[in-house]
Amino acid sequence: MLTSSYPLKQVFHCPEESDFYAHSLESLVLNTSDSSRSIVEFGSGEGSPVIKALLRTSYEGKIEGFELNNVAWKIAKAQINEFGLSENYIVRNSSFFDSPAYKQADCLISNPPYLPAADNNIYQPLLHGGTDGSGIAKQLLSLGCEKVLLMVSSYSHPVGLINYACDRGYAVANFEIAPLTFGYYSSEPKVKNAIGLLRKQGMAFYSQSIYLLAGVLFKKQEKSQRDLSGELMQLMTAL
Numbered sequence: 481m482l483t484s485s486y487p488l489k490q491v492f493h494c495p496e497e498s499d500f501y502a503h504s505l506e507s508l509v510l511n512t513s514d515s516s517r518s519i520v521e522f523g524s525g526e527g528s529p530v531i532k533a534l535l536r537t538s539y540e541g542k543i544e545g546f547e548l549n550n551v552a553w554k555i556a557k558a559q560i561n562e563f564g565l566s567e568n569y570i571v572r573n574s575s576f577f578d579s580p581a582y583k584q585a586d587c588l589i590s591n592p593p594y595l596p597a598a599d600n601n602i603y604q605p606l607l608h609g610g611t612d613g614s615g616i617a618k619q620l621l622s623l624g625c626e627k628v629l630l631m632v633s634s635y636s637h638p639v640g641l642i643n644y645a646c647d648r649g650y651a652v653a654n655f656e657i658a659p660l661t662f663g664y665y666s667s668e669p670k671v672k673n674a675i676g677l678l679r680k681q682g683m684a685f686y687s688q689s690i691y692l693l694a695g696v697l698f699k700k701q702e703k704s705q706r707d708l709s710g711e712l713m714q715l716m717t718a719l
């Protein structure tokens with residue numbers, strides 16, 4: 481895959497995180513979905529998470545991604561062609577919110593921007609997740625999709641986000657969690673300061689160099705739906 485030769489400020493590059501997103505997508509969505517289902521993706525980046533997940537599963541349905549960053553989108557397009565996946569994975573160079581595609585989709589997937597900061601004047605403005613980092617994730621949970629797979633960070637007000645999802649009729653159907661080290665984007669002083677402030681307010685949970693990232697499958701609540709939101713909150717606030 482192609483990205484490591486691009487400046488980190490130009491294209492999101494964090495293989496540890498992207499690989500975990502690919503793994504969550506595979507185990508929580510693709511291995512449990514029938515191929516006639518349609519999936520939309522917010523923020524495809526350079527495409528490698530979905531490409532890797534598609535190559536490792538027998539899912540044959542379509543995934544329609546959206547990526548605003550023009551450089552990342554060009555790499556995604558080239559990689560999709562290179563791996564012969566253009567029938568299964570299309571990435572459009574436009575804002576996810578400008579397309580009605582999510583209205584017809586069964587499932588929305590995303591490793592969304594979740595960096596907290598007072599404003600988006602950070603290394604990559606498109607990675608800004610609002611003042612507490614959970615703003616875009618909340619927007620995605622307000623669109624009404626039946627299933628939503630989101631990567632949720634323990635330093636981006638995870639409890640507020642899970643409560644927001646529950647208030648909108650979602651249950652936590654399944655999740656997986658991995659410890660990640662603070663990287664290039666989360667170590668930017670402006671972002672690190674915002675994270676420190678959130679911690680003082682009980683909204684960010686991490687140890688000196690580690691935070692937790694969860695792949696969380698939210699599903700619209702049905703009568704018999706199991707809800708793991710309590711377990712998820714407990715684990716995400718453990719550090």
Ligand SMILES: C[S@@+](CC[C@H](N)C(=O)[O-])C[C@H]1O[C@@H](n2cnc3c(N)ncnc32)[C@H](O)[C@@H]1O
Pocket residue numbers: 492497498501522523524525526527529546547548549552574575576577591592593594606607
């Ligand atoms: C955390 S990165 C994830 C990239 C990739 N999915 C991965 O996991 O490697 C979030 C991506 O969302 C993109 N993005 C931000 N706002 C967007 C919008 N409104 N529509 C589409 N993409 C957007 C950013 O450019 C960035 O590439």
